[in-house]
Every structure is written in C-alpha cells, then in structure tokens.
Amino acid sequence: MKKFKWLFILLAMMLCMTAFAACGAPEDPPVAEVPAEPGYTAEAPGEGPASASDITSVGGVPLVTLNNGVQMPRFGLGTQIQELESGDLGILNQTARESVTAALQAGYRHLDSAHGYMNERGVGQGIVDSGVPREEIWLTSKLWPSEYDNAYEAIDDMLERFQTDYLDLVYLHHPAGSISDIESAWRDLERAYREGKIRALGISNFDNRMEAFNAIMDEEIKPQIMQIECHPFAQRIEARELAERYNIQVECWYPLGHADQRLLNSDTLEAIASAHGKSVVQVIICWHIQEGFSVIPGSTNPDHIRENIDIFDFELTDEEMAQIRAMDEGENGRFFNINYDGFMGNYFVNNPPREWNGEFTN
Numbered sequence: 229m230k231k232f233k234w235l236f237i238l239l240a241m242m243l244c245m246t247a248f249a250a251c252g253a254p255e256d257p258p259v260a261e262v263p264a265e266p267g268y269t270a271e272a273p274g275e276g277p278a279s280a281s282d283i284t285s286v287g288g289v290p291l292v293t294l295n296n297g298v299q300m301p302r303f304g305l306g307t308q309i310q311e312l313e314s315g316d317l318g319i320l321n322q323t324a325r326e327s328v329t330a331a332l333q334a335g336y337r338h339l340d341s342a343h344g345y346m347n348e349r350g351v352g353q354g355i356v357d358s359g360v361p362r363e364e365i366w367l368t369s370k371l372w373p374s375e376y377d378n379a380y381e382a383i384d385d386m387l388e389r390f391q392t393d394y395l396d397l398v399y400l401h402h403p404a405g406s407i408s409d410i411e412s413a414w415r416d417l418e419r420a421y422r423e424g425k426i427r428a429l430g431i432s433n434f435d436n437r438m439e440a441f442n443a444i445m446d447e448e449i450k451p452q453i454m455q456i457e458c459h460p461f462a463q464r465i466e467a468r469e470l471a472e473r474y475n476i477q478v479e480c481w482y483p484l485g486h487a488d489q490r491l492l493n494s495d496t497l498e499a500i501a502s503a504h505g506k507s508v509v510q511v512i513i514c515w516h517i518q519e520g521f522s523v524i525p526g527s528t529n530p531d532h533i534r535e536n537i538d539i540f541d542f543e544l545t546d547e548e549m550a551q552i553r554a555m556d557e558g559e560n561g562r563f564f565n566i567n568y569d570g571f572m573g574n575y576f577v578n579n580p581p582r583e584w585n586g587e588f589t590n
C-alpha cells in the first residue's frame with residue numbers, strides 16, 4: 229500500500245480541485261488579525277556554518293535583500309518531479325540529481341527542494357557533481373507537517389540528506405495540523421536560525437489558512453519569504469498585499485502553471501514572445517521577475533533549463549506587462565486551493581514522506 233501513498237495524495241488533490249471548481253471561487257481571504265508591520269526587519273541569522281555563504285549574482289539573475297539583510301537570487305530551479313513521486317525513489321533522486329547539475333552548470337544558483345519531494349539526496353548529490361561550491365548556492369528545503377512536532381531533529385536529518393551543514397531557506401511546507409505544532413516547528417526553525425544553520429525562514433501555502441498565518445506573525449522572527457501559487461492566470465493580488473504588509477518576499481510556485489497548455493498556448497503570450505524573439509515560457513518568467521517575484525520554474529530537460537535562465541537580456545514593455553496582468557483570473561485561475569481544516573490537513577500530518585536510502589550509480 230505504501231507505494232501508492234503519493235499517488236493517493238495526488239488523486240486527493242485532484243478531487244479537491246474538482247470540488248473547488250464545482251463550488252466556484254472561495255470567499256475573500258480573511259484579513260490578518262495581527263497588526264501589520266510595514267518595513268519590518270528581522271534580526272540577522274546567528275553565526276554558524278551558514279556564515280560561509282557567498283551568494284553573488286550569476287547569469288544576470290537579480291538578488292533581493294530580504295527583511296533580515298540576507299541576499300537571495302530571485303530565480304532558481306524548482307526540483308519537484310511529481311510524476312515520479314509514486315514510483316522508484318532511486319530514479320526520482322537520480323533525475324533530480326541530473327537536473328540540478330545541469331542547472332548549476334547553466335548558471336543557476338538557487339534550488340528549491342522539500343522533504344515532501346523525496347529528492348533531497350538527489351539535489352545534494354547534484355550540487356556535489358556540479359563542482360559549484362556549496363557557499364555560492366541558495367539551497368531551500370521545506371519541513372513536512374508530520375515533522376512539526378520535532379522539527380529541530382528533522383532539520384538535522386535534512387542537512388544529512390543534502391550532505392551540507394546549513395540551509396539557506398527552510399519553509400514550513402503546509403499550514404496543516406494543530407496551531408500549537410505549527411508554532412513549535414516555527415520556534416525550532418528560529419533556534420536553528422539563531423545557531424547559524426539556516427539563513428532565512430519561510431511559510432508556504434499559509435495564505436490558505438489565516439489562523440496559521442496570524443500565529444506565525446505573532447512569533448519573534450517573522451518570515452522572510454512566503455511561497456504561494458502564482459502565475460499569469462492567478463496573480464494573487466490579496467496574498468501579495470498581505471506579504472507586503474509584513475515586508476515578506478513572495479516566491480511563486482507553479483510559475484508556468486505546471487505547463488498548463490492553455491497558458492503556454494495563450495495568444496497574448498505568443499504575440500509578446502514573437503515580438504522579442506523569445507519563447508512563451510521565457511516571457512512568463514520575465515513577467516515574474518519584472519513583477520518583483522522570486523521564481524522557481526521546474527524542469528528536468530537540460531534544454532529547457534538553459535532556455536529558462538536566458539531571460540536577462542530583454543525587458544517587457546509597460547504595455548506588455550499590462551496585457552499579461554489582464555490575464556489574471558483571480559482565485560478561479562488557481563490549480564490548487566487546499567482546505568487545511570479538512571481531510572488534506574490531517575492527511576499531510578499523518579503521512580510522512582517515503583525515505584530512500586539506496587546508492588547512486590554513476
């Protein structure tokens with residue numbers, strides 16, 4: 229049964245999506261209860277292994293200064309390979325390893341992984357294979373909700389899987405489970421941050437559960453980054469305003485709509501792409517950058533990986549930006565809108581990611 233677990237998660241998510249589509253858009257997101265802190269600055273990360281970090285701009289990728297003074301490249305590789313998650317974890321990790329090596333060799337210096345993607349070992353091995361020094365790379369991972377009640381140990385396990393002694397960014401992946409477990413996980417992240425094991429802290433998908441969002445905003449160190457679904461069909465205006473109120477950088481997942489064909493074949497985007505001699509995907513990534521997002525398009529195809537970073541030699545005009553903004557379908561344009569108070573919330577807490585302890589072959 230175990231090997232069908234991730235397939236089951238995907239099916240359950242698809243059911244949620246269908247239910248969401250049938251019910252239409254949800255009500256307006258509730259407003260945060262905690263007073264906003266515009267211009268919020270967080271204490272800097274403590275001295276520790278992470279002090280070795282040496283991030284610079286490579287390949288024209290802009291850096292953003294986060295609310296704790298740390299600089300992050302605003303473009304990176306998304307490493308989730310959903311179609312392999314229910315299969316052989318050795319193949320999954322080998323695929324992640326190869327795409328990470330291709331990306332680092334193409335100039336990428338930001339990698340987005342997660343325990344839930346079951347690929348951290350592959351990502352870590354890809355870094356080693358690439359020959360790029362660890363300190364020059366922004367490495368992100370995410371704690372899974374089943375780990376929230378003992379997050380401090382889970383961070384050490386994560387470091388071991390990546391073969392590294394620090395992470396640049398760790399998210400709480402989903403606002404699932406009890407608020408007290410979420411708060412306890414956040415305090416463990418704060419501890420690791422103060423010990424110089426993590427350079428920035430993030431919340432992922434917390435825009436879907438304001439109770440959890442507000443709880444984190446009450447903590448001593450507020451997040452530097454918030455990861456949300458965001459692409460031209462779902463431009464997430466309310467969630468972006470929420471982030472801005474707390475001086476939090478937004479990072480977009482599904483930035484290409486997970487290769488949704490209606491998006492990639494849009495007439496508007498095709499016309500803009502041909503005006504610049506670029507591909508539709510390049511135009512979408514350029515739009516993300518010009519909107520101020522951090523963006524992590526996923527790919528396992530080395531040609532696509534190189535194409536996606538080749539965007540820093542052109543700019544979209546104000547009119548083109550306006551045309552893409554007009555593609556926003558609001559909440560209806562989202563592909564996932566999980567209700568964490570329901571079945572999925574409990575499911576995430578009770579189902580840890582599968583572990584792979586095999587050996588890589590060359």
Ligand SMILES: NC(=O)c1ccc[n+]([C@@H]2O[C@H](COP(=O)([O-])OP(=O)(O)OC[C@H]3O[C@@H](n4cnc5c(N)ncnc54)[C@H](OP(=O)(O)O)[C@@H]3O)[C@@H](O)[C@H]2O)c1
Pocket residue numbers: 305306307308309340341401432433455480481482483484485486487509510524525526527528529531532533535536
């Ligand atoms: N926090 C969360 O809950 C959450 C949820 C989902 C995703 N994420 C993160 O966000 C990242 C991005 O999401 P995603 O990878 O699912 O979706 P995505 O980046 O929107 O789209 C990826 C898809 O686009 C295709 N693609 C990429 N470059 C292309 C190109 N130049 N031309 C044509 N097709 C191209 C890829 O296929 P090829 O492999 O063939 O290039 C893949 O099928 C993930 O990898 C993950 O790191 C986070």
